[in-house]
Amino acid sequence: MVCRVKFELINVSKIKNGKPILRNINLQFLSGSKYTILGPSGSGKTTLLRLLNRMEEPSSGEILFDGENIKNIPVTKLRKKVGMVFQIPVVFEGTVEDNLLVPYSIKGIPPDKEEIKKALTLSGLKESFLSQRAMDLSVGEKQRLNLARALLNNPEVLLLDEPTSALDYETALTLLDSVNELNRVLGLTIIMVTHQVEHMRILNGSAIYIENGTVLDKKTTQSRALI
Amino acid sequence: MEYTHTLVDLNYLDLIIALSLMLIAAGLYRWYRIGLEVALIIGTVRTFIQLLAVGYVLKFIFDFNRWYLIVLTLLVMIAVATRTVVQRQQRKTKELPYIVGFAITVGSGITLFVITQVIIQIEPWYEPHYLIPLAGMIIGNSLNGSTLAVERLDSEIASRRMEIEAYLALGATARQAALSCIRSAMKAAMIPTINSMMVVGIVSLPGMMTGQILSGTSPFLAVKYQIIIMYMIAFSVAISSFLLTHLRFRRYFTAEHQLREEAFS
Numbered sequence A: 001m002v003c004r005v006k007f008e009l010i011n012v013s014k015i016k017n018g019k020p021i022l023r024n025i026n027l028q029f030l031s032g033s034k035y036t037i038l039g040p041s042g043s044g045k046t047t048l049l050r051l052l053n054r055m056e057e058p059s060s061g062e063i064l065f066d067g068e069n070i071k072n073i074p075v076t077k078l079r080k081k082v083g084m085v086f087q088i089p090v091v092f093e094g095t096v097e098d099n100l101l102v103p104y105s106i107k108g109i110p111p112d113k114e115e116i117k118k119a120l121t122l123s124g125l126k127e128s129f130l131s132q133r134a135m136d137l138s139v140g141e142k143q144r145l146n147l148a149r150a151l152l153n154n155p156e157v158l159l160l161d162e163p164t165s166a167l168d169y170e171t172a173l174t175l176l177d178s179v180n181e182l183n184r185v186l187g188l189t190i191i192m193v194t195h196q197v198e199h200m201r202i203l204n205g206s207a208i209y210i211e212n213g214t215v216l217d218k219k220t221t222q223s224r225a226l227i
Numbered sequence B: 001m002e003y004t005h006t007l008v009d010l011n012y013l014d015l016i017i018a019l020s021l022m023l024i025a026a027g028l029y030r031w032y033r034i035g036l037e038v039a040l041i042i043g044t045v046r047t048f049i050q051l052l053a054v055g056y057v058l059k060f061i062f063d064f065n066r067w068y069l070i071v072l073t074l075l076v077m078i079a080v081a082t083r084t085v086v087q088r089q090q091r092k093t094k095e096l097p098y099i100v101g102f103a104i105t106v107g108s109g110i111t112l113f114v115i116t117q118v119i120i121q122i123e124p125w126y127e128p129h130y131l132i133p134l135a136g137m138i139i140g141n142s143l144n145g146s147t148l149a150v151e152r153l154d155s156e157i158a159s160r161r162m163e164i165e166a167y168l169a170l171g172a173t174a175r176q177a178a179l180s181c182i183r184s185a186m187k188a189a190m191i192p193t194i195n196s197m198m199v200v201g202i203v204s205l206p207g208m209m210t211g212q213i214l215s216g217t218s219p220f221l222a223v224k225y226q227i228i229i230m231y232m233i234a235f236s237v238a239i240s241s242f243l244l245t246h247l248r249f250r251r252y253f254t255a256e257h258q259l260r261e262e263a264f265s
């Protein structure tokens, strides 16, 4: 495996409405690796993820993607390479298929039926879902649909913000299996926020512990994560 | 033209007779304690004063008959329409009057130009008997369409914020992410116009057509005018709401296709 650095954060800080949310973050995410971001509610985990695909701007510091400052990459291109799955799944009007056509309409290219089926299977949804109304899916299925939709951009990185928090125990575990599969089969870099230690163990990636907007050192992280 | 019929003159006694009917109506409402009699009286008085005032203003403009005064009148009409649209909005942002004014000016300006200079070909080009009532109808409809467009766009963007973010996260541009909200807004702006095109002549006779017929115009000519007016109204609503929604949605996004937090507070 190539151990290239996918994302690098250099002295990244974020201040919102005068309140420091992230302070001086220095992190590296290696290509093809898995990471879990842990930390109490309000510690800045979501904000950190949203800086990586430029849903928000850092107040200071630099973020490099494949060694290039993300400010120099067209933002729509960056976001296609860095997919995001939100805490609460978002479905668009229409059927599951309509939802999966959106990435194509954004890119302005004709849809590829085979690619759609592949993304669906990788996300753990059966083909028969295609004609179902997306609004009628269960939360777990909606989250899988969100995963499939992100995959259609052929991303290199997946950002997952507590993707399992709205799911029941069993559904959460199978979703995590799918995420592990995506890392193994497609070599996707996975950066997942969770506050469940068990989910961190299942993902089996490096743990990053955030508290009060700062990343804790390795030793403290281990002691927190092992509780 | 065989139509020699002209409008019967009215004197102030005629107005007083009509006024007494209003008193009967107000009396009826008072008798039944519906509580609207004061509003009815105020409405009666305002109608009288406002229309009389407009009568004098129009008479002055028509008699004076200079292009600059007529252009100025049109500008005042647009300014009043713009103010009305802005006042009806919840989010009265700094730039709103400018974009509303621009959208209404361009939308009704093109329309007014086509109808007066290309279709009717009025002589001289500023002939106020045509220009001012036509502008009134077109600007009035642009006003209603613009109000609905901004209202709907703002409420759609606020309520579909998560969907918009999901679009952006997939690599959509701000415009792509806002497109379904823009569509809803343009639709909302046009629906009343479509409704009136559906029933015109069946359920209602338009005021302008009625007026022309009353004053002795051949019904066919009056109808032709009305058809053109209906199309022109739809056109100006389409242009105004298109321009307005496209100028308005930008304020919700940064140049880097991010949602602007401040725009929602």
Ligand SMILES: Nc1ncnc2c1ncn2[C@@H]1O[C@H](COP(=O)(O)OP(=O)(O)O)[C@@H](O)[C@H]1O
Residues within 6 Å of the ligand: A016, A017, A019, A021, A039, A040, A041, A042, A043, A044, A045, A046, A047, A048, B261
């Ligand atoms: N628009 C905002 N203005 C001010 N503070 C905010 C804003 N959005 C989030 N915050 C604050 O930022 C902190 C971190 O939020 P977030 O990144 O969502 O944390 P987490 O995902 O770890 O729960 C929280 O204290 C939150 O209240």
Ligand SMILES: [Mg+2]
Residues within 6 Å of the ligand: A045, A046, A047, A161
């Ligand atoms: Mg969060």
